[in-house]
Amino acid sequence: DFDLALDEVKPAFGQHTDDFEKCIPNGIQLFSDEFNHTMGSCMSILDQLRGSTHTPLMSMLLHGDKGSGKTALSAHLAQGSDYPYVRRIASDRFVGFSEQAKISAIAKIFEDAYKSDLSCIVLDDIERLVDFVRVGPRFSTPVLQALMALLKKPPPKENSRLLVIGTSTDAQFLEEVELLHSFNVSMAIPVLSQPAHYKVVLESLPGFTPPAVQEICGGLAGQSIGIKTLLLVAEMAVQRENPVQFGVFKECLGQCGIAV
Amino acid sequence: DFDLALDEVKPAFGQHTDDFEKCIPNGIQLFSDEFNHTMGSCMSILDQLRGSTHTPLMSMLLHGDKGSGKTALSAHLAQGSDYPYVRRIASDRFVGFSEQAKISAIAKIFEDAYKSDLSCIVLDDIERLVDFVRVGPRFSTPVLQALMALLKKPPPKENSRLLVIGTSTDAQFLEEVELLHSFNVSMAIPVLSQPAHYKVVLESLPGFTPPAVQEICGGLAGQSIGIKTLLLVAEMAVQRENPVQFGVFKECLGQCGIAV
Amino acid sequence: DFDLALDEVKPAFGQHTDDFEKCIPNGIQLFSDEFNHTMGSCMSILDQLRGSTHTPLMSMLLHGDKGSGKTALSAHLAQGSDYPYVRRIASDRFVGFSEQAKISAIAKIFEDAYKSDLSCIVLDDIERLVDFVRVGPRFSTPVLQALMALLKKPPPKENSRLLVIGTSTDAQFLEEVELLHSFNVSMAIPVLSQPAHYKVVLESLPGFTPPAVQEICGGLAGQSIGIKTLLLVAEMAVQRENPVQFGVFKECLGQCGIAV
Amino acid sequence: DFDLALDEVKPAFGQHTDDFEKCIPNGIQLFSDEFNHTMGSCMSILDQLRGSTHTPLMSMLLHGDKGSGKTALSAHLAQGSDYPYVRRIASDRFVGFSEQAKISAIAKIFEDAYKSDLSCIVLDDIERLVDFVRVGPRFSTPVLQALMALLKKPPPKENSRLLVIGTSTDAQFLEEVELLHSFNVSMAIPVLSQPAHYKVVLESLPGFTPPAVQEICGGLAGQSIGIKTLLLVAEMAVQRENPVQFGVFKECLGQCGIAV
Amino acid sequence: DFDLALDEVKPAFGQHTDDFEKCIPNGIQLFSDEFNHTMGSCMSILDQLRGSTHTPLMSMLLHGDKGSGKTALSAHLAQGSDYPYVRRIASDRFVGFSEQAKISAIAKIFEDAYKSDLSCIVLDDIERLVDFVRVGPRFSTPVLQALMALLKKPPPKENSRLLVIGTSTDAQFLEEVELLHSFNVSMAIPVLSQPAHYKVVLESLPGFTPPAVQEICGGLAGQSIGIKTLLLVAEMAVQRENPVQFGVFKECLGQCGIAV
Amino acid sequence: DFDLALDEVKPAFGQHTDDFEKCIPNGIQLFSDEFNHTMGSCMSILDQLRGSTHTPLMSMLLHGDKGSGKTALSAHLAQGSDYPYVRRIASDRFVGFSEQAKISAIAKIFEDAYKSDLSCIVLDDIERLVDFVRVGPRFSTPVLQALMALLKKPPPKENSRLLVIGTSTDAQFLEEVELLHSFNVSMAIPVLSQPAHYKVVLESLPGFTPPAVQEICGGLAGQSIGIKTLLLVAEMAVQRENPVQFGVFKECLGQCGIAV
């Protein structure tokens, strides 16, 4: 049954593991040193808030290209945090919601977090949460203002701490609306850009023989591809031809919008 | 009785064959190798999702000129998919609907699809669905945002898979509002542009003698005409003169907005 | 009693002869070969749909200068069609209607048409129906989108056929909002532009002596005047002076916005 | 009691003499040949409709500078018409009305006119009726569209005739929104611009001696002043000094925004 | 209790002395000949309407820099008029009012004025009444249109006369929206700009010794300062140092936005 | 429980110490002479109103860079004022409020202040209160107009005095919308810009050894950093490494958006 009513959004405690698991269908591959370093920095922020008695509120932005793995990484961090209250806020929950209903639902999740000693809230794909369209530009000022206010409000309860993790594809837009600097910390998520990076990923997949991996990695030299896009193309190619050859792989890349 | 109420939109299972049949009044003619190849690629995506156990959500955009046969091709693909749940979402269902009612109706169809193991939803003429007008430009941001959210939401049910096929005349607009890259795959639908293409179509129609076909195909050299327009002009011409001569054919072309 | 309520718009069958008769107060004069040819083309479209078993939906746009006789010609065609269901949709029916009420009223007329085997609906003065103002530009996007959807929707009933005749003074606007090409066929309505054209009309009116007609036709050489404007000026002049002389005729022309 | 309700607008028949009388507090002075000629042309339109059996609807626009006497002249024409139904539509009736309420009130007056055999409706200060502001520009599209529709709608009753007289200070705006050509006839209202014109007016007023009139008329040479402004300045001056001298007259002119 | 309801606005007769007294906390100082002359002109308009039997409606605009004393002067004129009905309309009455509620409250005050034989209504700070912001620009079209209509509507009652006094800091905006010329008379309010002007004011204040006045007046040469600003700075300075020296006076000027 | 209702905003008297305390988590450090001087000027305004019998209303704007300590300083001033009624108005109270509800809540606080003899209201982060976004620009005109009206309205009660302290990061925006000059006094809040400034702060923190302080202060030469940012970076660094070295400190600065 399709229901837009507010009461669909029930208060809840504890971890929402399912929500986050669905965001990481292909796990987290450590495809480059740069990625590993970035993930390490993110984790140290998590540790910091966990141990701190002085910082009630921290916020961290993960920004990167389309398909660079922001959703999966944010879910991985939240899930691995072991914080007692973790939640994910994403636009697919709000199809058909009015601006007011959306703001209420978001604020409700923050209200619940304030009751926990240690919480982590993921704001996935902020452009979608604020209904951003580059043409105009258009975006929901009320939702934007609500996010700005919530990013500045420390939990009212004594000793309560909150970490907000945001993800975004368009850091420039966030800068323009002064949302970028509403986050305490910003992290750029790297894409795959060298043969060695592609090799790590393709070798782990069924249907890719060592010589094919070799040829494909060579053919991709100079390209920048997000981990999500790479995995999709690989799956399309394997469906058509097993083991995969470079020709089919290249055709699938093209149909996914990447000209080699 | 004319009724704008929401309950007109009833949940329904199984194939909606009638809906799709009306979209292909003149069948699908294989008028060029390029068209055949494009249709083949589309079909392989359908096969892929049918057989896959790893991909819960795929989306494919068919874009091409006005009258290039997008509606018919999308219907042909959906109807021929043999998926248990196939639906068509088009603007003529929504005359007089408010934005909210339209979004609810669209979301309802997706909700029903999530209940099926294998579904295909056609979003025909996306510019019309989002009330696009080039002047301004104007378009419905809420409907656009709803489509973007739905294009990213995998079916929540285990093992449920969904293919979304969109059609569009204005890929540039879709690019500008970042809807183009919300589709995993994009396919350009070819028009008729060579005498051989026209010949295939006209020979199959009553009222066109071989010499007339010869003359007309020569006269159309260098033109680009969509299959839908060509069939309309041919029918107009046959009504006026049977067998058709080039003069009447040319006059009808002009009245349909194509100057030869 | 002035009533904006929806129920004022009752479903109705059969011809609305009165509606159309009031649109042709001065009959249809065959003032030039070009006009005769255009009217002939329009009539052949009417014949075509009447006889056809393959075309469920046709649409034809009549566009021309202010006062060129579009309203009268569209009424003449509809009235002379002998189709069982003919209707006129014009802005004077909708004074004070909300956008929604207007769309409902328009959609109701189409719904009724779908029940008939053969119907003709006139959309008179499309700029007024969509509340167009060049400054801005402004227009009603919902009404425009409704017209676009209705112009593409074939009657759902088997063997039901519908002809939509639109009239417009501003084909450029229709082009800009992509409504022009939503019509299958476009016809330009000619104005009077040569002494011979004026002669046909003035000779038929009381109060114009042959020498006066001669002088006026000479004086109008090089002008372009719509049939409606010409008839209004002639009537004003006859009221002031009977028989009319060129001086008074010219003064009236000036007061009607045409400088000679 | 201040009441915005619709029922304040009661249907009414017969002449509204009071309404019109208040618009001509200082009578109509025949200050120049040009003015006399223009008023004569207006009156001949009134005669024409009174005698005609063929013209159900005529519309005439009076446009001129601020304070040129448009309101008084339109009232004078309507009052002197001896038509059985005459009405004035002006913005001061609509303070605080919503757009819809205003359109209903206007449409109601037209509806009542349609019931009479011969009617005259004055639309005074059209810019104010459509809430026009040059900055933007802004104006009420619904009211504008309603006026355009009403200006084209002939009285539905057999033998019923209607004359609409509009007044405007900004013919350019009316042109831009295509309202200017919605009137059949346009008349420019002249201002006072020569010593002889001023003399006619000032001589008729108490407090102006012949030598003072002589001096003032000389001092005003080359100026263009509307009749309303001239009368206001004269009254201000007489209040301050009786008989008036040029010095005081000039000072009052300056405080009324006219630098000599 | 904070109450936005309409009934808070009760009809009332007689003078509202309190309202006006609060607007003149520091009296009216005759600081320059130019100011005296301007105030004299304003008073002669008041006398004129008081004695007149021909002018039912007059309107006068007082415009000048921020802090030039417009509010106090308008209050002084209204209070000193001895008219039986005087009222002040200012934005601080309308915090939180909707546009409609504000228009109703304003119209109510005019309605009450129409019942009196002689009335004076002050529209203080017209930019604030119409919610003007230079950025955009933005302003309330409905309130603006209501003011324009009310400025043109003579009291309907026989022998009833009304004077409207408006104040404005931004005559250019009023010009742009054609509100400036809706006033019959315009008066520019002068600021203090010469040592002699400052001397008049400072000498009258406690805490300023003759030598200090001398020094300050010299230091202010070439400056333009509104009377309100000057009095505020003087009060700030006296609070900090008594008797005041030029150094402290200058520092306070700077903190009030005037760099010397 | 999350509740947007108006009654959540209860009238209240006395000091709201808690509200202000949370705004100064790290106290007020006297990091530079410039800062000390500015704070002194602010305090003298507080003294002035406390002692004055002539000034019923004063307003003071504190503007400075992001993180320069505006919120803490305004809280420190209000809390230290010993005024009987002090209140803080900040956007985090209004998440999900409609414009009307927000204006009512703000007006309520002013209404309560008017009942006290001596009050201080802090309007923290005015850009957020008026929902400002530089893109467009967009902002809430009704809230802006309400603030402008409230900043000009003296307490109606005899002998009641009110001080309004505003804070802003974007004085240019306030200038553009003419809110800047609605404040009587403006104060610029200084940032840390010299080694001596940083030294004062870092020396007071645990985990920073004298040599490290020395090195960091040298490395920061030429930078401008707000006190809030400096304290956050220091805390992040101490969490990672105790005692802190310059390398880690610099890395944390970079993740907080300051490139050294």
Ligand SMILES: Nc1ncnc2c1ncn2[C@@H]1O[C@H](COP(=O)(O)OP(=O)(O)OP(=O)(O)O)[C@@H](O)[C@H]1O
């Ligand atoms: N190192 C990695 N980081 C992130 N995702 C990874 C990594 N390795 C593998 N993956 C997989 O890659 C996919 C990343 O997709 P994800 O939806 O997170 O991308 P995204 O950047 O959010 O895309 P979009 O821009 O469309 O929102 C997931 O399937 C995830 O399991």
Ligand SMILES: Nc1ncnc2c1ncn2[C@@H]1O[C@H](COP(=O)(O)OP(=O)(O)OP(=O)(O)O)[C@@H](O)[C@H]1O
């Ligand atoms: N190869 C083909 N592909 C598509 N349509 C074909 C083909 N061969 C014949 N047809 C016929 O051509 C017509 C295509 O019309 P269709 O409505 O699909 O065009 P369209 O591109 O959707 O037009 P529009 O741009 O107006 O939406 C149908 O009547 C269909 O039966």
Ligand SMILES: Nc1ncnc2c1ncn2[C@@H]1O[C@H](COP(=O)(O)OP(=O)(O)OP(=O)(O)O)[C@@H](O)[C@H]1O
């Ligand atoms: N050949 C003709 N075509 C059209 N109208 C004619 C013709 N001959 C005479 N008429 C008369 O001319 C008038 C045409 O007026 P009509 O209202 O149709 O013009 P229009 O183009 O619709 O004007 P507008 O641009 O104002 O809508 C009618 O009175 C009609 O009877």
Ligand SMILES: Nc1ncnc2c1ncn2[C@@H]1O[C@H](COP(=O)(O)OP(=O)(O)OP(=O)(O)O)[C@@H](O)[C@H]1O
């Ligand atoms: N020949 C005349 N034409 C019009 N008005 C005249 C004439 N002679 C005297 N008057 C007087 O001049 C005044 C004209 O004022 P009126 O309100 O009609 O001007 P207006 O052009 O409508 O002004 P506005 O531009 O402000 O609407 C009236 O008092 C009228 O009695």
Ligand SMILES: Nc1ncnc2c1ncn2[C@@H]1O[C@H](COP(=O)(O)OP(=O)(O)OP(=O)(O)O)[C@@H](O)[C@H]1O
């Ligand atoms: N000659 C004068 N004219 C006006 N005000 C004077 C004069 N002499 C002294 N005052 C005092 O100066 C102050 C004028 O302030 P007022 O509020 O009228 O200025 P304003 O121009 O309305 O300011 P704002 O532009 O902020 O609205 C009042 O306190 C008034 O008593």
Ligand SMILES: Nc1ncnc2c1ncn2[C@@H]1O[C@H](COP(=O)(O)OP(=O)(O)OP(=O)(O)O)[C@@H](O)[C@H]1O
């Ligand atoms: N001299 C000082 N002035 C202000 N704050 C200080 C000072 N010394 C230490 N602090 C501390 O610095 C922090 C200032 O943060 P605050 O929130 O006031 O900054 P802000 O300018 O309001 O930031 P934002 O621009 O994000 O609103 C507080 O923790 C406060 O205790």
Ligand SMILES: [Mg+2]
């Ligand atoms: Mg993502």
Ligand SMILES: [Mg+2]
């Ligand atoms: Mg189509």
Ligand SMILES: [Mg+2]
């Ligand atoms: Mg017409």
Ligand SMILES: [Mg+2]
């Ligand atoms: Mg007028």
Ligand SMILES: [Mg+2]
């Ligand atoms: Mg003022």
Ligand SMILES: [Mg+2]
């Ligand atoms: Mg702050």
